[in-house]
Amino acid sequence: MCTTCGCGTDEVKIEGGNTGHGHGHEHVHANGTRHSRAHDDAHRHHDPAPLGPGAAAVGDQPDARAPDAGATRRVQIEQDILARNNAYALENRQWLAGRGIFALNLVSGPGSGKTTLLCKTIPMLAGLPVAVIEGDQQTSRDAERIRATGAPAVQINTGKGCHLDAHMVAHAMDRLDLREDSLLLIENVGNLVCPAAFDLGEAHKVVILSVTEGEDKPLKYPDMFRAARVMVLNKIDLLPHVDFDLDAALEYARRVNPQIRVIRVSATRGDGMDEWLQFLRDGAARAAAGRLATVEHLKRRIAQLEARLAALPSAADAPAEPI
């Protein structure tokens, strides 16, 4: 683990370098911690946003008295254990929103067909730019498979880590030349447990379940199915050949998450891909519309301020009016 800011572990590797620590431009967080990173361009995940209401909790002010050696005292903390991750995730989400990028966090057990789904999806997206972040414990095989489709991809190797976190993703985003109004697909480490708890800054988690895995997965791993907005049921072309109760799978998924949307696909044969692609395009269109609305809002605000400035008796001499 980075001993200065505590982010990541020494084992985490991101293609094109390590997590950015130990070289490059050292900088100082708002809270006084320092760390180094490879790029100094976007400045988007330097200073995690304040940890939200309650972050500066009761008793959190520096104690005026010198601590009495040996005497015990109580310190109120009252913070979410994942506060740091959530702050990085918020920064990622705001950065993505500012650029109109629709980001999805794809989660599943190993072997559900996530990478194949992505490899089949990318060529069908015609006109919608897409980039991919691949998470695995070891190897860059998945990122290479994605790049073979023509899409930019960065591999994160988590070493012994069982999930991606928001800080790793921020570093990976730095290494991708992400375009405005595009799609970012983040393929998490194959694991139906741990990634559920870690917000990466995505718009939605999408859980992929394949019909070769058994219909009771939603009940066995409810946290993941509860965290997901969409369940992609993959490999439906194999339904005639496997003992998989489709109705039960849907019922179990809705039992743990009444709001979950189910999209049935066969990535290899192409069934259901139209619905999946439409979901991606709709999300990307909403993200782009959100960015445009922000830009329009800012333009109107600038015009208002310029009008106020022009109305001042003498803009050059008068002290600036507080805005």
Next chain:
Amino acid sequence: MHEMSLAEGILQLIEDAARRQAFSTVRTVWLEIGELAGVDPQALVFCFDAVVRGSVAQGARIEILRVPGAGRCLDCASTLPMTEAFGECPLCGSHRLQITEGSQMRVKELEVT
């Protein structure tokens, strides 16, 4: 084993507090872990002991306050206790339940010197 990441998260909060509050040793850490948070308390304590070696929290005792799960039925609006992340409404039989309590993971308080 995301308990290892959670243990690192706890240590970060402790080290932030140690800088602000100028303490050098942590005796006790009080955590609030909901029954529906998907956390194994034993694994968390094990990971915490490993992660805090050489830090201000080395040797600190962990006290975990478990918060029982509770939910609300989206169909009949009754409230009910929950021991798993899903269930069945005892009044109307619906599975459309929303968790209202028991998914939190918080560091509450430290005893320090």
